[in-house]
Amino acid sequence: MSEGDEWPTGRLLSTAARLVEHAWDDVLTGYGLTHSRLVILHLLAAGPATQRELARRSGLEEQTMGRMLRGMEEHGQVLRERDPADRRRSVVTATDEGRRALAAVVGSTSADDLLADVLGGSGHDAEEFRATLLHVVRHFSERRWPQGRGAGAAGDDPPAG
Amino acid sequence: MSEGDEWPTGRLLSTAARLVEHAWDDVLTGYGLTHSRLVILHLLAAGPATQRELARRSGLEEQTMGRMLRGMEEHGQVLRERDPADRRRSVVTATDEGRRALAAVVGSTSADDLLADVLGGSGHDAEEFRATLLHVVRHFSERRWPQGRGAGAAGDDPPAG
DNA sequence: GTACAACACTAAGCATGGTGAGCAATCGGC
DNA sequence: GCCGATTGCTCACCATGCTTAGTGTTGTAC
Known part of the structure; x- marks a missing residue:
């Protein structure tokens, strides 16, 4: 595809995300993971959590989270x-296998x-790009x-990575 | 969601795209459109095209394009x-109604x-952000x-918008 | 002119996102 | 203790991506 110049920025964003996901998948498939499951394992690395917590912290709906966890459980x-x-x-915990997969990908x-x-x-400035994305995510979240989705948002921010 | 700092940039990209899509949808639903259909109408504004052309120019698979066109036809x-x-x-043409919807959204x-x-x-620099996205899309596309997906890519680029 | 390859599209099924509806467990006011 | 509201999760279904495997049409080599 050599087009793109005329696209709305929102569509560029979606397309870029899809393409980068594909690139990720090439890496992740080898470890038995997918793009989105990695985030869940990442969150669980800090300790067990409920589905609701996981959904809120990853910006997904609870139904979506429930389905993904079912798949991961299987x-x-x-x-x-x-x-x-x-x-x-439901209290969700990463298994040894889950932790192993996460460590392998991170490494x-x-x-x-x-x-x-x-x-x-x-x-292009990768750090600036990242900062802009983070800003977009936070603003639109x-x-x-509004106000942390009904849960207490204060003190919820992770240490800057 | 107040998290995000620790996320991989790829995940940030996906989440940002999802959120911006939602914002778009709020606007588009009123015009009977969706996020992705807008791109198709935009491409068709230049004149009729085949499904294959539309798929290539929007970076989608032909099967996906076929299904979306079926829905738009309905x-x-x-x-x-x-x-x-x-x-x-199949030669695809925008109907008057399609053109009207596009014009309404653009306006x-x-x-x-x-x-x-x-x-x-x-x-944050919106132009720089856009340029970076375009770079990402082109690189990963x-x-x-490779080489324009088998079709003649030369001269295919649209005028810069 | 007939077989074979390429082309344009369709069908079916999976994954990950969404939504609305609903169920069982828990909590709170009385 | 009981009834209604809230909470945490599941089910069912839709949309938009993907993949693999077709179908029918056209073009070409012989």
Whole structure:
């Protein structure tokens, strides 16, 4: 595709995301992961969480999260157990296999490095690009789920990575 | 969602794209369009085209394009007719209704303007962001479909918008 | 003129996103 | 203790991407 100049920026964004996802997938498939499951394992690395928490922290709907966790459970990457103290809740934990997969991907040359290379080698500022994306995500998240989606948002920010 | 700092840039890209799509959808739904159909109508504004051309020019698979065109046909936004000169081909044309919808959206305050405002009002350079996205799209497109996907790519670029 | 390759499109099925509806467990006011 | 509201999750279905495997049409080599 050599087009693109005329596209709305929003469509450029979607297309870029799709293409980078494909590049990621090439890497991840070898580790039994997908683009989105990686984020879940990443969140779980900090400790067990409920589905609702995971959904909120990754910006997905709970239904979507539930389905993805079911798939991951079938693949032995996470464990879901009812919380005995509140049986509405599922407590989600990463299994050893899930942790292994995450560590393997993080330790490998990732598509993110590839992306950084693509940008850096062409006069584009990868850090600035990232900062702009983060700004867009935060702004539109706030627009979509005002004040942290009903949950306490204060103190929820992770340490800057 | 107040997270994001730790995410891989690829995931940031996907999330940003999803959020901006939602913002677009809020605008587009009122005009009977969706995010992706807008691009098709935009391409058709230059004149009729075959499904294959549309797919190539928008970076989608032909199957995806076929399904989307079927939906648009059912909604009266495009017309598909077999090319009498080559009955393998479908010639796709925008209907009056499709053109009207496109004109209405283009004439309205679009989510793209919103995006530009969000960036411009915060010290981020919207033009630079766009240029970087375009670079990413072109690089990864080339990676995915080397040399213009088998079709003649030369002279295919649109005038810069 | 007939077989074979290429082309344009369709069909079916998977993945990941969304939505609305609904169910069981829990909590709170009385 | 009971009833209604809330919470946490599931089900069912839609949209838009993808892939693999067709179907029918055209072009070409012999």
